[in-house]
């Protein structure tokens with residue numbers, strides 16, 4: 001039996017946002033589109049029968065965009081819940097996320113879509129001005145000045161660097177601005193930092209943590225151009241673009257669940273626990289074999305993780321190029337250690353980094369989401385921590401919390417979530433598969449597909465919107 005989602009309807013936005021198009025233009029204005037509330041053109045669209053495979057952020061973004069164009073879309077999701085890598089996990093009656101996520105103010109399409117389906121950004125997130133705090137070692141905080149002065153002031157007043165190092169960082173940023181954050185040839189981040197003579201302290205305290213946080217790839221492997229793309233959009237636009245947003249509600253509720261309610265309200269169908277097992281091109285579309293049986297669609301947006309996409313696409317000769325590109329992607333892990341301490345335990349800030357420790361970033365979920373005593377330690381990218389068992393890793397984090405913050409309490413429970421394939425390895429000159437494939441009726445969505453950005457919620461959402469654009473009107 002197909003399990004159909006029956007989420008309670010999410011609150012209708014009082015500002016009428018639901019009738020707006022799903023997509024923002026690049027400058028942030030609303031794109032022309034088919035307002036969902038004013039559709040009524042379904043009869044003309046009967047020849048188009050689109051389905052989305054995968055209910056993560058990419059798939060649900062595609063589903064929303066198709067819904068807004070008047071299509072009654074079908075979503076197949078293999079798991080029992082939506083959200084994919086950005087999903088909620090319930091443990092010990094506590095809602096956790098599959099990994100602590102941070103969004104940047106420049107993730108415009110994601111933030112817009114969250115609002116479009118009923119979210120309220122200022123309620124749903126804790127918004128922090130750009131700041132990096134490596135406890136006791138380094139700190140930088142952007143003052144409330146217009147961009148890019150806020151960044152220059154942040155760099156010039158950073159603690160833990162000499163005056164010469166601070167000036168050097170500013171010089172680097174100005175040089176990047178001068179080139180529009182565009183390199184002639186991509187290279188590794190370490191190479192770019194060497195060309196611009198960034199001192200060791202700057203590399204260790206600023207650029208390395210920033211690169212790992214943004215690209216989930218070490219500076220020795222990461223693409224300088226992709227890092228510059230993020231810096232360009234986060235640091236070179238408005239001040240709000242560099243804000244850091246920490247979700248106050250779980251990642252499934254934040255967008256995919258609201259998106260599902262939205263799609264269903266407009267006649268679409270969401271099938272959970274419904275893995276797609278095979279795709280077969282037909283003269284007039286694609287045959288989909290799922291655990292529920294066989295169905296036929298005119299267009300398919302495949303928004304699964306890359307390895308599943310490769311498996312589904314491999315038997316189709318016309319998609320060989322995409323499969324080769326997917327197969328060549330390497331992956332990087334992210335470990336999240338959740339520790340539930342007694343409610344009185346807190347950290348000095350909502351988010352704080354540790355210098356040269358196993359725990360890279362610590363999040364005080366009490367300060368962020370009212371989950372008092374809950375601390376999330378995030379360890380991004382590959383490293384020697386992967387040689388530890390989950391229990392050993394958790395104990396290491398507990399010891400670090402004791403040594404650095406004098407937290408003597410023992411956690412009441414702990415949960416280690418290891419995502420071995422959290423993101424692709426964002427190396428230079430990576431050829432990511434296009435959303436368009438060798439079959440006009442099949443598109444690829446997902447954070448790994450072609451995009452300026454690394455593997456992020458924003459790249460996932462952008463890919464979903466791009467795929468939806470490829471579906472013709474009739």
Ligand SMILES: Cc1cc2nc3c(=O)[nH]c(=O)nc-3n(C[C@H](O)[C@H](O)[C@H](O)COP(=O)(O)OP(=O)(O)OC[C@H]3O[C@@H](n4cnc5c(N)ncnc54)[C@H](O)[C@@H]3O)c2cc1C
Nearest residue numbers: 054056057058078084085099101102276422446447456457
């Ligand atoms: C621990 C962790 C921390 C992260 N931190 C951040 C962060 O701070 N900021 C940020 O922007 N990004 C972060 N990311 C990355 C972000 O989560 C991903 O880029 C994004 O969620 C990818 O979305 P997606 O829709 O492309 O893929 P996925 O989320 O992988 O969605 C694919 C969906 O397809 C479904 N599926 C699989 N097989 C089938 C099948 N056969 N049939 C039907 N459905 C199928 C899956 O169940 C899943 O729901 C993090 C990721 C992880 C894992």
